Amino acid sequence: MSLDSLLTAATSTDLKFIFVGGKGGVGKTTSSSAIATLLAKYCNKRVLLVSTDPAHSLSDAFRCDFTNDPKCPGVENLHVMEVDPSDTMEAELKKWMELAKDMHYQDSDNGDDANDEMVTKIKQFQEWLSGVPGIDEATALSSAIQHIESDNYDMIVFDTAPTGHTLKLLGMPEILEAGIEKLQSWQSTLWSYWDVIKGMGSSASVKRMNAKETVGNMLEQYKRRIQKVALMLQDQHRTRFIVVCIAEYLSVSETQRLLRELKKNNVRASHIVVNQLVVDNALTKEELAELEGLAEVGNLHLSQQLLNKTVHACRLTTARKSIQEKYLGQLKSFPETQDILEGICELPLLAEEVTGNDALLRFAGYMVRNPPTPDSLGKSLSAGPKSLYDDQLESLSGGAATEDSSTWTPSKGDEVKIIDLIKSAQYNGIDGVVISPLDPETKRCGIRIIYEGKTKTLALQQKNLVFLHQAKKAKKAKALTKGDVFTPTMAEQQPVVNKAKALLDDPEIKAMIEGSPKFKDAVEDVLNNPMNVMKYLSDPEMSPLISKAMSKLKF
Secondary structure, X not given: OOOHHXXXXXXXXXXXXXXXEEOOOOOHHHHHHHHHHHHHHHOOOOEEEEEOOOOOOHHHHHOOOOOOOOEOOOOOOEEEEEOOHHHHHHHHHHHHHHHHHHHOOOOOOOOHHHHHHHHHHHHHHHHHHHOOXXXXXXXXXXXXXXXHHOOOOOEEEEEOOOHHHHHHHHHHHHHHHHHHHHHHHHHHXXXXXHHHHHOOOOOHHHHHHHHHHHHHHHHHHHHHHHHHHHHHHOOOOOEEEEEEEEOOHHHHHHHHHHHHHHHHOOOOEEEEEEEEEOOOOOOOHHHHHHHHHHHHXXXXXXXXXXXXXXXXXXXXXXXXXXXXXXXXXXXXXXXXXXXXXXXEEEEEXXXXXXXXXXXXXHHHHOOOOOOOOHHHOOOOOOOOOOOOOHHHHHHHOOOOOOOOOOOOOOOOOOEEEEOOOOOOHHHOOOEEEEEEOOOOOOOEEEEXXXXXXXXXXXXXXXXXXXXXXOOOOOOOOOOOOOOOOOOOOHHHHHHHHHHHHHHHHOHHHHHHHXXXXXXXXXXXXXXXXXXXXXXXXXOOOOHHHHHHHHHHOOO
16 A cells, blocks of 8 residues: 555646645654655656645755745755745735725825724724634635646645644635625625715715725635635545554544544545554564563573563564554544545654655655656646636636636726736736726736735736636716715615614614613614624624624615
């Protein structure tokens, strides 16, 4: 039993992502490093090995210093990077803060107070976002997907954090997606009420509309990125999960739980690596008894001290052999392992430290029996930058692109992805929005993107764009342009006003508010500052009122 089938899949299928996980201290980092080395050496693939464990060990494994920028450790076709999920998350949160500052959400009447108000709202979203279990690692994985989409690498191997982090990660996309969808829905509704209450005939209304659009776009982009992580984890063709363990009770029990959770979450576990085995090399009980007999009567050619040490060492390995055989047998009998018995890779306990390129390559040699030969591999061809999962995201959103990139003509509002830039490759893989149509002379169109937390406008040729989504049609509203003031007619305002009054007069809502001072304060707070609803999302005491109110706010 070996990892031969993994190498076969890497050379003959669209395998892109390999996760290596398990209990802490069982050799995940050593195993992931060896697996990445195998793929780079035998499969003719450009491999990126990424650590998402805050307690990084890849630098120690390769005896080479790594950072969050990919670096070759001296192995052809292999690059390594150590990503601190908390740093990645901090950078993500910083984007939202930069957005708040860039909005300049103020007017001549409000001065800096309104700007401070928007910053406060963004901070509330930051707090909610950072509190979602697994969000930091998911954000790091989202960034890693872009390495595949930009065609920098063919495969990514993830050296993950211990099992607990992995289990949080599995449940995170669904939680976050539901939360963001609520925020999108509630933000739209509450902002509408705010505009009516505060009045929309002021010069600040344009800024409010622009802020609303920008925040909405960022929420949508962030949701798509997290949805891609969920799709990647559950991708039965492109993704494999390899569980690493040792043949001891704690590790084997945790492995069973992890396999159960992976199956529950539709993540494909394909192999199990069992490290540090002495099963094949240790004496049997009968052989140990014979050695003990020889030591008891002594030997004229060996010192008694040497005999005693030999017996002690053999007793230790034989005892370990008995323990490991027991738990290895249990592992193979689990219902969760029956479909992958041929993927259980048993590795010996070695007399050497497995650090450095040469030692890792020797260790990797124990993982395979018949690795691919150079003659059996075709030339690795780059397919160029491509987007992953966009078609599935279209299905999830209930829509589909009505045009393909070959017949598409850029229109204002269309969503696109940037590809094939050479001198400005840092923008490849980033989603953007068309803000001006194709110029007949320059053959370029304006694309607005968010890069490193700041809004940028690029003038790009159509060949550097992949069409994603058609421009959404406006709902009986004229798009605001610079200098316009959006002033709805009385007829347009009246339905909103009526709903606001109806909500406050609704018997159920009124009874709930009158029965709780906390509800009353919260309602006033949210009506004055709609985005403040985010700080009540995780408050179980507020949930009944918010859910009831939002179910009634339908336009």
